[in-house]
Amino acid sequence: MRCKKVLFRLNAYADHELTGSLNRRIENHLHGCRMCRMAFEQIRHVEGFLNSLDNLPVPPEFADHVMMEARKIALPGAEKKSFFAWHGFLLQWLSGMSIPARLAACTTIILAFFLGMTMSREISLSGNHRTAASREAGMEGFEWFSPSPPESLEHTYMILASSFDTGGVSR
Amino acid sequence: MEAEDIAQETFLKILKAAPRYRPTASFRTYLYTIIHRLCLDIRKKSHPYLMDTIPDRPSASPAAVDNLVFKERKEEIRRALERLPLNQRTAIVLKHGEGLSYAEIAQVMDTSMKSVEMLIRRAREKLHSRLSHLKTS
Numbered sequence: 001m002r003c004k005k006v007l008f009r010l011n012a013y014a015d016h017e018l019t020g021s022l023n024r025r026i027e028n029h030l031h032g033c034r035m036c037r038m039a040f041e042q043i044r045h046v047e048g049f050l051n052s053l054d055n056l057p058v059p060p061e062f063a064d065h066v067m068m069e070a071r072k073i074a075l076p077g078a079e080k081k082s083f084f085a086w087h088g089f090l091l092q093w094l095s096g097m098s099i100p101a102r103l104a105a106c107t108t109i110i111l112a113f114f115l116g117m118t119m120s121r122e123i124s125l126s127g128n129h130r131t132a133a134s135r136e137a138g139m140e141g142f143e144w145f146s147p148s149p150p151e152s153l154e155h156t157y158m159i160l161a162s163s164f165d166t167g168g169v170s171r
Numbered sequence: 172m173e174a175e176d177i178a179q180e181t182f183l184k185i186l187k188a189a190p191r192y193r194p195t196a197s198f199r200t201y202l203y204t205i206i207h208r209l210c211l212d213i214r215k216k217s218h219p220y221l222m223d224t225i226p227d228r229p230s231a232s233p234a235a236v237d238n239l240v241f242k243e244r245k246e247e248i249r250r251a252l253e254r255l256p257l258n259q260r261t262a263i264v265l266k267h268g269e270g271l272s273y274a275e276i277a278q279v280m281d282t283s284m285k286s287v288e289m290l291i292r293r294a295r296e297k298l299h300s301r302l303s304h305l306k307t308s
């Protein structure tokens with residue numbers, strides 16, 4: 001093997017990038033050629049220089065900074081994920097059932113939804129009715145004190161409150 | 172932008188690209204590819220920067236003198252490295268600093284293994300001619 005070809009591939013040989021017969025031929029050549037051996041030593045010297053360099057130290061707060069920036073990116077995604085995770089759970093639950101059971105579950109959910117809507121409407125209406133009745137009595141919530149003895153504090157308050165409510169008070 | 176900013180930007184890019192990541196190559200190669208591209212982008216935008224600030228006056232003790240000589244030597248090696256063309260420097264840093272194979276370096280730099288071998292050979296030749304006056308430790 002000629003020196004020119006050996007020198008051309010010497011770096012790859014030094015970096016253990018060559019295999020097989022080419023590797024062996026270069027190795028044999030180096031045993032017998034002083035000039036190529038010197039070139040090989042030069043490569044090792046340069047390696048020694050580069051290996052003496054330290055890596056730059058990582059500042060102690062670096063990981064915190066990265067995590068802080070990462071959270072800014074990750075949080076909106078996490079919210080979306082939890083929203084979809086809930087739907088995913090429901091779909092998974094339904095997919096594990098037979099078709100009649102799925103229909104029954106869907107019907108129950110829809111009925112529960114409408115029942116909930118109706119009940120909330122009823123409560124709202126009865127609440128409005130009670131408020132109107134309370135206003136009629138003179139003072140919201142204070143009808144509980146109506147059988148209070150005359151000249152008691154409660155009795156006086158009830159008179160004053162009903163007068164204000166009807167606009168009939170005169171100072 | 173400094174090394175720390177590039178490192179942070181790299182991690183954030185990986186996080187953003189995580190859903191699209193397919194493990195076709197080693198994660199290390201993927202990581203260095205992102206760093207390499209970021210460095211190239213920054214180099215396009217950046218201005219030349221001043222290398223060194225004036226060092227503090229050293230004390231005169233023998234240990235301090237040795238330490239200073241050692242530090243100076245490292246600085247000289249670092250300067251020789253920084254004077255290399257970008258592609259040669261990238262190849263040699265990936266080889267020596269990070270221990271990547273020629274195939275991995277080729278993947279990171281989006282080039283062929285032959286080109287990597289040539290870049291490393293030229294980089295070592297230049298470094299040797301610039302640092303031949305230094306003794307190996």
